[in-house]
Amino acid sequence: xxxxxxxxxxxxASLASLAFVISLSASLLAPPAAAAKPPRARAxxxxxEAGTPYRGRPELSAFAAEVAARRGxxxxxxxxxxxxxxxxxxxxxxxxxxxxxxxxxWAAYRERFIEPRRVAAGLDFWQANEDSLxxxxxxxxxxxxxxxxxxxxxxxxxxxxxxxxxxxxxxxLAFDFxxxxxxxxxxxxAELEExxxxxxxxxxxAGEIKGSYAGAIGWPxxxxxSINRHAVDFDGDGxxxxxxxxxxxxxxVAHYLQAHGWQxxxxxxxxxxxxxxxxxxxxxxxxxxxPSFSAAQMAEQGAALEAAATTHAGPLAxxxxxxxxxxxxxxxxxxxxxxxxxxxxxxxxxxxxITLGETVKALRQARSASNNP
Numbered sequence: 001x002x003x004x005x006x007x008x009x010x011x012x013a014s015l016a017s018l019a020f021v022i023s024l025s026a027s028l029l030a031p032p033a034a035a036a037k038p039p040r041a042r043a044x045x046x047x048x049e050a051g052t053p054y055r056g057r058p059e060l061s062a063f064a065a066e067v068a069a070r071r072g073x074x075x076x077x078x079x080x081x082x083x084x085x086x087x088x089x090x091x092x093x094x095x096x097x098x099x100x101x102x103x104x105x106w107a108a109y110r111e112r113f114i115e116p117r118r119v120a121a122g123l124d125f126w127q128a129n130e131d132s133l134x135x136x137x138x139x140x141x142x143x144x145x146x147x148x149x150x151x152x153x154x155x156x157x158x159x160x161x162x163x164x165x166x167x168x169x170x171x172x173l174a175f176d177f178x179x180x181x182x183x184x185x186x187x188x189x190a191e192l193e194e195x196x197x198x199x200x201x202x203x204x205x206a207g208e209i210k211g212s213y214a215g216a217i218g219w220p221x222x223x224x225x226s227i228n229r230h231a232v233d234f235d236g237d238g239x240x241x242x243x244x245x246x247x248x249x250x251x252x253v254a255h256y257l258q259a260h261g262w263q264x265x266x267x268x269x270x271x272x273x274x275x276x277x278x279x280x281x282x283x284x285x286x287x288x289x290x291p292s293f294s295a296a297q298m299a300e301q302g303a304a305l306e307a308a309a310t311t312h313a314g315p316l317a318x319x320x321x322x323x324x325x326x327x328x329x330x331x332x333x334x335x336x337x338x339x340x341x342x343x344x345x346x347x348x349x350x351x352x353x354i355t356l357g358e359t360v361k362a363l364r365q366a367r368s369a370s371n372n373p
Contacts, residue, residue: 051086051168059175060085067193073200081196081206085171091164092178094213106321106329106348113153113352114359121157122148122360123367125246132234132247136254141264147253149357150343154221161219161243162212170195170215170224191215194224201228202239210243218242219249222256230256260342261335263314268340268354270309272332274318275302284318289347291315291335298332305332319347 054060064082068075126133126148133144155161173188195215199206211217215224219242222231231240234251241248275281280301284293293301295310303318309332317333331337331351340350 051088051172054085054087054171054175055083057175060171063174063189063192067196070193071197078196081199082167082171084167084207086165086168087172087176088164088168091169091172091213092176095173095181096178097181103324104322104348105324106351107323107326109348110352110355113356118152118156118356119359119363121159122152122356123364125151125157126360126364129246129250132250136234136250139251140254140258140262142254142257142262143357145357145361146257146268146340146353147250147357148360149353149355150253150340151219151249152356152360153349153353155219158219161210161221162216163210164213164215165207166195166209166211166215166217166224167192167207169211169213173215188215191223191225194228197228198224219246220253220256222252226256227252230259256343257339261339263336263339266314266336267308267312267334268337269319269331269333269351270312270316271306272298272309272318272330273304274320274330278302281318285320287317289317289319289333289338289341289350291317291333291338293317303332319351321347321351 060082061079064078065075067073068078126144130144133147136147137143151157170188170192174185174192175189177183177185177188195206195209198204199209209217212221216222217224217227222242227240227242231242231248231252232255233240233248235245235247237245239245240252242252275284280303284298284301284303287293292315295305295312295316298305298316298318299310305316309316312334314335317338319331319333319337321329321331323329333347333350337347337350337354340353341347343349343353
């Protein structure tokens with residue numbers, strides 16, 4: 001059985017991709033290269049700073065004692081894992097939000113991810129991992145194009161995974177979270193503890209694990225807690241490795257989405273014309289990306305849904321994406337659209353994932369057709 005389509009009829013994402021697909025077809029329809037080893041992550045120059053050691057700071061010792069008592073571990077082992085943690089000013093800089101007044105722009109965001117090199121890499125990734133993608137769909141209900149889209153947006157298919165020591169990144173954000181935004185130090189203290197859980201289970205030193213400035217790890221950029229709760233040993237070797245095992249990467253992404261509400265066979269979104277400015281539009285936009293209205297309720301408020309959406313059984317959300325000074329774009333997001341935003345709380349992110357996956361899928365089908373006239 002073929003993978004279910006992301007939407008029953010072409011919506012905003014697929015229509016926007018059509019011209020792009022046509023323009024890329026000629027250059028990308030050549031036979032795929034043989035499956036290769038995962039590409040090496042690019043070096044990240046920002047990690048060259050030495051940082052300031054946390055060794056000797058009372059909050060580190062207190063944290064180690066709390067974790068040891070809570071987990072029933074030897075405190076000396078915990079301190080050994082934490083002993084060479086360092087505060088990195090660059091991490092504190094990178095975690096800050098964009099400057100106030102920075103306009104959101106879906107068109108620009110889309111161009112960043114739906115571009116020829118990333119699409120070509122997505123085709124190669126799908127070709128090399130077709131069996132794992134099909135098995136993940138069979139077990140978790142998540143279509144290959146969604147997994148392909150997430151891995152492509154997150155790390156450009158393993159090319160940009162970050163080269164920070166996760167120990168340093170999480171310690172910096174746990175004990176020296178920067179002022180100027182809401183304090184999330186408690187979250188990062190919890191993730192620092194989860195890093196120790198991960199290191200202990202996998203027989204690693206915490207300081208050996210590399211990732212992003214926010215402590216996210218591997219091709220799918222899971223925080224340690226997400227690895228411990230949702231990652232799966234999809235290749236059956238007794239370990240979870242999101243940096244080198246692509247079956248583990250694929251199975252873990254699909255399992256994460258299933259755990260966060262993904263429903264097999266459901267569309268991610270539908271085309272919609274929003275109501276004009278007024279109370280109806282304001283009411284539909286109020287829940288943001290959380291599906292809250294039936295198709296009938298949306299229509300009652302003046303939204304014009306595509307035909308397939310009118311029979312959708314679950315709740316929908318009127319999702320608005322700004323385009324700078326141009327008119328905003330809108331889609332009617334389903335519970336599967338919302339599930340993708342559990343990976344990253346952003347409608348722009350979710351639609352980029354969907355659009356990249358749809359584009360790769362369309363080119364893959366075109367390649368298949370050209371090879372089998």
